[in-house]
Amino acid sequence: MTTDIPEVLFVCVHNAGRSQMAAALLNERAAGRVSVRSAGSEPAGTLNSRVVEAMKEVGLDISSEAPKSLADAFVREADVVITMGCGDSCPIYPGKRYEDWDLEDPAGKDIETVRRIRDEIDARVQALVEELATSRT
Numbered sequence: 001m002t003t004d005i006p007e008v009l010f011v012c013v014h015n016a017g018r019s020q021m022a023a024a025l026l027n028e029r030a031a032g033r034v035s036v037r038s039a040g041s042e043p044a045g046t047l048n049s050r051v052v053e054a055m056k057e058v059g060l061d062i063s064s065e066a067p068k069s070l071a072d073a074f075v076r077e078a079d080v081v082i083t084m085g086c087g088d089s090c091p092i093y094p095g096k097r098y099e100d101w102d103l104e105d106p107a108g109k110d111i112e113t114v115r116r117i118r119d120e121i122d123a124r125v126q127a128l129v130e131e132l133a134t135s136r137t
């Protein structure tokens with residue numbers, strides 16, 4: 001099925017922090033203009049509680065989300081794959097656009113650090129939304 005909406009996949013190791021924040025922020029910022037997924041190469045059992053707290057502070061409740069395992073189908077269906085510290089565990093498909101966002105892992109960090117990571121992700125997400133919107137016009 002072909003769609004005019006670009007699909008973005010965020011991948012990190014545990015899918016409990018960075019990729020979850022990025023997916024929620026992109027969903028919010030893109031307002032339906034982008035399809036978003038997130039997954040982990042070694043998914044955790046639950047989300048990072050400080051990540052959930054930091055996202056609530058900006059009006060996004062991700063508490064009902066759960067870490068998801070990375071599937072080849074997710075990568076095949078994505079137009080853009082953004083990795084965040086998962087190294088070589090993400091399958092590579094020719095013709096896909098890949099970016100690696102070098103971001104600190106929020107695991108075990110205090111809330112101030114998690115807020116800083118969230119804000120850095122948000123800035124990158126806003127730039128991505130702008131770029132995807134211009135490339136589709």
